[in-house]
Amino acid sequence: MNKYVLYRNFKGIGIHTVMILVTLTCLFPLFWMLRSSLMTQETIFTDQSLIPSGLQFGNYVKAWTEGRFGLYLLNSVIYTATVVFGIVIVASWAAYAFSRLEFPGRRFFYTVFILAMMIPLPGSFVPLTVLMTKIGFINSPYPWVRQLGYVLCMINVGLSLSIILLKTFFDQMPPDLEDAARIDGCSKMGIWRHVALPLARPAIAVIVIFNALNVWNEYILAMLLLNDIPGKPTIMPLQRGVMVFANAHNVEYPLLMAGLTIAAVPIIIIYIFMQQHIIKGLAAGAVKG
Amino acid sequence: MSLLSKNFSSHWKDYLTSFLFIFPAVLIFTVFYVYPFFETFNLAMREWNGISLMRPFIWFQNFQDLLTDGVWWQAVWHAFYITLFALTIQNAVAFMLALACDREIRAKNFYRMVFFIPPVLSEVVVGFVWKWILEGGMQGGQYFGLLNHFLHSVGLNHLITDWLSNPRTALTCIAIVHSWKGFGWGFIMFLAGLQTIDHQLYEAAKVDGANSWKTFWNVTVPMMLPVIVVVLILTILGSMQAFVLVLSMTNEGPGYHTTVPVTRILAAMTGTKQYGYACAMGVTFGAILIALSLTLKKVESKVKQI
Numbered sequence: 001m002n003k004y005v006l007y008r009n010f011k012g013i014g015i016h017t018v019m020i021l022v023t024l025t026c027l028f029p030l031f032w033m034l035r036s037s038l039m040t041q042e043t044i045f046t047d048q049s050l051i052p053s054g055l056q057f058g059n060y061v062k063a064w065t066e067g068r069f070g071l072y073l074l075n076s077v078i079y080t081a082t083v084v085f086g087i088v089i090v091a092s093w094a095a096y097a098f099s100r101l102e103f104p105g106r107r108f109f110y111t112v113f114i115l116a117m118m119i120p121l122p123g124s125f126v127p128l129t130v131l132m133t134k135i136g137f138i139n140s141p142y143p144w145v146r147q148l149g150y151v152l153c154m155i156n157v158g159l160s161l162s163i164i165l166l167k168t169f170f171d172q173m174p175p176d177l178e179d180a181a182r183i184d185g186c187s188k189m190g191i192w193r194h195v196a197l198p199l200a201r202p203a204i205a206v207i208v209i210f211n212a213l214n215v216w217n218e219y220i221l222a223m224l225l226l227n228d229i230p231g232k233p234t235i236m237p238l239q240r241g242v243m244v245f246a247n248a249h250n251v252e253y254p255l256l257m258a259g260l261t262i263a264a265v266p267i268i269i270i271y272i273f274m275q276q277h278i279i280k281g282l283a284a285g286a287v288k289g
Numbered sequence: 290m291s292l293l294s295k296n297f298s299s300h301w302k303d304y305l306t307s308f309l310f311i312f313p314a315v316l317i318f319t320v321f322y323v324y325p326f327f328e329t330f331n332l333a334m335r336e337w338n339g340i341s342l343m344r345p346f347i348w349f350q351n352f353q354d355l356l357t358d359g360v361w362w363q364a365v366w367h368a369f370y371i372t373l374f375a376l377t378i379q380n381a382v383a384f385m386l387a388l389a390c391d392r393e394i395r396a397k398n399f400y401r402m403v404f405f406i407p408p409v410l411s412e413v414v415v416g417f418v419w420k421w422i423l424e425g426g427m428q429g430g431q432y433f434g435l436l437n438h439f440l441h442s443v444g445l446n447h448l449i450t451d452w453l454s455n456p457r458t459a460l461t462c463i464a465i466v467h468s469w470k471g472f473g474w475g476f477i478m479f480l481a482g483l484q485t486i487d488h489q490l491y492e493a494a495k496v497d498g499a500n501s502w503k504t505f506w507n508v509t510v511p512m513m514l515p516v517i518v519v520v521l522i523l524t525i526l527g528s529m530q531a532f533v534l535v536l537s538m539t540n541e542g543p544g545y546h547t548t549v550p551v552t553r554i555l556a557a558m559t560g561t562k563q564y565g566y567a568c569a570m571g572v573t574f575g576a577i578l579i580a581l582s583l584t585l586k587k588v589e590s591k592v593k594q595i
Contacts, residue, residue, distance in 0.1 A: 012394065015389045015392075015394060016394070016395075016396075018386075018389065019386070019389065019390075019394075019396075019400050022382075022386060022400075022404065023399075023400060023403045023404075025469070026403050026404060026406055026407055026469075026473075027403060027406070029415075029418050029419060029422060029469075030406070030418070032418070032421075032422060032435060033418045033421070036421065044433070045428040045429065045431070045433045046428070046429055046431060046433075048431070048433075048435075048438050089313075090313045090314050090317065091314065093310045093311065093313065093314065094310060094311040094313075094314035094315075096310060097307055097308075097310035097311045098311065101307035101310060102303075102304075102307065103303075103304040103305075103307040103308050104304060105308075109311060109315060112318075112323075113314075113318070116318070116322055116323075116326075118582075119326075119575070119579065120526055120530070120575055120578045120579065121326055121329060121571060121572070121575040122530055122550065122551055122554060122570075122571045122574045122575055122578070123329055123554045123567055123568050123570055123571015123572065123574070123575070124322075124325045124326055124329050124571065125325075126325075126329065126332065126554065126558050126564055126567045126568050126571065127324070127325040127328035127329050127331075127332055127568065128321065128325040129558070130328075130332075130339070130564070131320075131321075131324065131325060131328070152317060152320075152321060153321050155317055156317050156318060156320075156321035156322055159314060159317065159318060159322075160318075160322075163314060188306060188307065188310070192310070213409060216411070217409075217410075217411035217412070219411070219412070219413060219533050220532075220533070220555075224559075238411075239411050239413045242411075242413045242414060242417070243413055243536070243537065246413075246417050246537070253421055253424075256417060256421070257418075257421065260414050260417055260418060263411070263413075263414050264410055264411075264414050267409055267410065267411075268406060268409070268410075271405070271406065271409045272402070275402050275405070278405070278409075279401060279402075279405065279477055282474075282477050282478065282481070283477060283478070283480070283481030283484075284481075
């Protein structure tokens, strides 16, 4: 008996040692980023202690003003909110129709969305950029037109997966409530708005979270589609801004680390608050395949 | 007769209003996905600098050039290297951690929360943070990159190198950082899969006298097979197309020692203005990706039969 308890404790300690090591591996680079952001260009190359003496926050002030991080953050929030809102509306309309309504071509269009999910085409941003130039999104003199082009492209990026997830969810929902609403004389749009959408809340939460993460961290289309207009406030989102900032200050490490910290902190805070939903949503997706 | 026609027209009105629900999705999808998709194949067979009005059709010349493009195949090999690293080491670590977390251990939720922090960070941020850690320079007789400083202080001086500028280490460093960023995904998915396995199966195996190794191979692995295949396919598609880490850590250097296919496509488009060639690369690489996922699907069905 004693031997068994000893064995179990030993095993427990072994597991926890590994888990703590992995935890440190995950967190230490972020700690190092934070630490380095509180130093100066002189001390950073000579002082290697974990917590250096003479912490100072000047880099944050400089990064915020010189690096325009306030605007980048604001832009990212705007892009994320509009794209996610667009995806939820457009995808839930389509998914509701695919699941519940009857019309010719229903199966064909749904198959196309599924095929799009399964066929990767890495170079398609080339003709997309050409198209956006042709339509006039990329070189428009109005910042909002350029932003609209980016938002539409990003809605498209998240569309297929969101439609498929939502359709699967609608398929499993009992149709009784909708039938009741229909008998009461509710229109299709009314049923979508007042019955289907509120019932699909759990699935919509998953879609919101994953698309928000995806838009917030997106880089390539932001690089190709969003160029600043000279003399007007920047329209770049955070990731693009970090890249520009980093290439401009590639040897000023304390300043660069302050910029990176500003970029990383919001998403970490939101993640910690939402982690139950994020992990649950991902897990549900994994098990269903 | 009039009844029939009324019925007929109301039917079509019904179809039309139903179709309006999918219309915005179909419109956005056609303009921003379907059109670029087919246009990629069209451009892949043309020679075009992105501006000129002339886009001569040159059949498969771009693909022929691609066959002898050493840098391109180097890039493809690098993508395979990063992917193999992620498939084996990253997924093995994720699976073992998930197995450990599947037992009732303390602080399980804390570990789970921490392991998923790297995946929510952007590749741009992760790349520059690790670049600073792997920095190889010296100032005032001291290594200022954290890794080299650490190696120096524990006496492993012979290992010290400029990690991201050394052709022998740069790509492996990127593969490691990529796996550092990605293992949390696999961990969460494996853990979710493990928790759906019915515990009666384990008890039945115990009653039959199976040891933990046998239980693992005969209960855990077969039950987990669908989740494992999903994780493997997602790892392949994600790792083969990873490129933002390359842009932020090495920018394809030193030389072309860390170039990957997507950065090649980007360079052909924005750098040398070979739009047709860039599309040919995309089509070729897409075909490679599809072949890989189909092979994996086939292996899955073969394994299932056994």
